[in-house]
Amino acid sequence: MSDVVLSVKDLTVDYGRHTPVRAVRQVSFDLARGEVLGIAGESGCGKSTLAYAITRLLRPPARLTGGSVTFTGPGEDPVDVLGLAGDALRAFRWRRIAMVFQSAMNSLNPVVTVRKQLADVFAAHEPDLPRKAVEERCEELLDLVGIDRARLSAYPHELSGGMRQRVTIAMALALRPDVIVMDEPTTALDVVVQRDILDEIDRLRELFGFAVVFITHDLSLLLEISDRLAVMYAGRFVETGTSREILDNPHHPYTQGLLRSFPSLRGDREALRGIPGTPPDLARLTGGCPFAPRCPHAFEPCSTEPALLDGVACHFVDERVTA
Numbered sequence: 001m002s003d004v005v006l007s008v009k010d011l012t013v014d015y016g017r018h019t020p021v022r023a024v025r026q027v028s029f030d031l032a033r034g035e036v037l038g039i040a041g042e043s044g045c046g047k048s049t050l051a052y053a054i055t056r057l058l059r060p061p062a063r064l065t066g067g068s069v070t071f072t073g074p075g076e077d078p079v080d081v082l083g084l085a086g087d088a089l090r091a092f093r094w095r096r097i098a099m100v101f102q103s104a105m106n107s108l109n110p111v112v113t114v115r116k117q118l119a120d121v122f123a124a125h126e127p128d129l130p131r132k133a134v135e136e137r138c139e140e141l142l143d144l145v146g147i148d149r150a151r152l153s154a155y156p157h158e159l160s161g162g163m164r165q166r167v168t169i170a171m172a173l174a175l176r177p178d179v180i181v182m183d184e185p186t187t188a189l190d191v192v193v194q195r196d197i198l199d200e201i202d203r204l205r206e207l208f209g210f211a212v213v214f215i216t217h218d219l220s221l222l223l224e225i226s227d228r229l230a231v232m233y234a235g236r237f238v239e240t241g242t243s244r245e246i247l248d249n250p251h252h253p254y255t256q257g258l259l260r261s262f263p264s265l266r267g268d269r270e271a272l273r274g275i276p277g278t279p280p281d282l283a284r285l286t287g288g289c290p291f292a293p294r295c296p297h298a299f300e301p302c303s304t305e306p307a308l309l310d311g312v313a314c315h316f317v318d319e320r321v322t323a
């Protein structure tokens, strides 16, 4: 049995047709069953676009223009996710891959009770489930995410931000998916609530064994919760490795800069230094390394874009390795 539940190869997404902006450029990764893959990068680097592409939630003007996404359930044949349509696609979402978005308020309907929002997932995907069984499943889901069952009758605005995010996690868990894609799920929450939710996600993952693609700009948070990490810049993965490798020995100058930009949740206190400059405008990429204008090590070879070799896309690193 393959240990890989999701395999993404050379995925490419453009916005617009005439002068397209390439927001995701040839991204590839394998996600093992039960593993947490963290994807880090600054605002606008294409993280959300990648998440939407994997879950088939892209909307125009975004277009998938290349690559493949393959899902393999335990003991099952691989499924070409990009080829799914209609009922097959609807059945696939939630049941196999679920998504948790940054803003719980945007994914919850403000005029519908928690009970009805959870029950709607079952109505759509398990329409034969009797009412009583649905009620029990909704209660169990709230138990799982640590919310009192009495809150089933609440409307989203009656819950705190942390509770609302727990409800969206409960919804994602409803059909016991194999993969949950989480896009900045804790960014809008204060640090203490953020910590509680991360612990909760970890506990639920231990319990159910789903794999997680966890997306955030906060690299230090990802280092804590991820087995493996991918650092994204200008639509591409520029460094990949285990969290340990990246924490102990970051190679790419951008990864090094990101690590200095966030306070470590553990370890020594160090002065924070941001990365000078701003991320590139994806509509104006020149063909060279997109990080070169901000890079302290930029030199002549950076006028061409480096390939991702042995987990890092950087001419300066390549030169040191081969020197």
Ligand SMILES: Nc1ncnc2c1ncn2[C@@H]1O[C@H](COP(=O)(O)OP(=O)(O)OP(=O)(O)O)[C@@H](O)[C@H]1O
Pocket (backbone or CB within 6 Å): 015, 016, 021, 023, 041, 042, 043, 044, 045, 046, 047, 048, 049, 050, 061, 217, 282, 283
């Ligand atoms: N609706 C749109 N139309 C045109 N271009 C878009 C659109 N949405 C995003 N883009 C382009 O795609 C790029 C990637 O956006 P995306 O939202 O995926 O980045 P992100 O890393 O998730 O950022 P954030 O953390 O701010 O959400 C943007 O920099 C922008 O150039």
